Amino acid sequence: MGRWEPDARGRLAKAALALYAERGYEQTTVAEIAKRAGLTERTFFRHYADKREVLFAGAGELEDLFVRAVAGAPRAAVPLDALTAGLDAVAGMFADRRDFACRRQAVITANAELRERELIKLASLGAALAETLRGRGVAEPAASLAAEAAVAVFKVAFERWIAPDEERSMQLLIRESLAELRAVAAGA
Template structure:
């Protein structure tokens, strides 16, 4: 086996996504993922707690990025503008990742257990963003409402971005979704 080839983590993630698409998430085993990646099961478990985590391993990094960007936004920025800066930083991570995101999303939407994990990830992000906004001096319930709205903007923009035939950059879709949210909120 090619255990010593570089990027074991990336190879495992790629192999897992391929196998989930080919055989289904529930039918795919860790042994099959490791074999496809040219690695051992032991190596798999050095990188991932279980086969589900292959799909969610970047969630903490994504959350940390958006939180850091919102925290670093100019103090004069309105809550939604600070969130927009955070969402823009997240959009940059997804550059050149559309096909991967489409395949990942297809696997997740096919399984209730994975959908639940995705919702937990989004709820964690909203909670962290609300904490960050409160740390910026935004009072309640504004902080929580803005954070939830920011996550909703991300979710809507992401789903538009991965739609078949969609080619616009995620950042543009985030900005359009944010503009639509502001229009709804203002009653326009």
């Protein structure tokens, strides 16, 4: 394949995931990923800083979308309702991506370095959401507690969504997880 062919980034991500599943993350090289995608290593590095970032490339986009939706929630919205707007917004990112998400998570789960990177990503998301809530006038510790609760809702819904027999949408599972959180908080 020539470099001019479209979707180099997507081809690299597919090739990386396939190789990580076949050979393991640690045993796979950037050169092998590029070759499998029909591209050069130089092209790989135009799209990704390293082979780890193939798995985390969407983290910044997810965080930005989440933060923008929370910031754009109606001023009168209580923190959990503002965060619900963010959760609804990010749920849409997962439509038609379940297979990719399942394979990606299997690679992450099998590698301690990648699990650590995933936790860092979630911590960054929680900090960004807390800052956004503070910008909306929510005092501490309420801003941090609400932000961490939203991250927990997201994480629980995601884990349920990638379960082998799960067929419901990410949005539905986020809503169910949010309802469970509200019930726990209400003492039900």
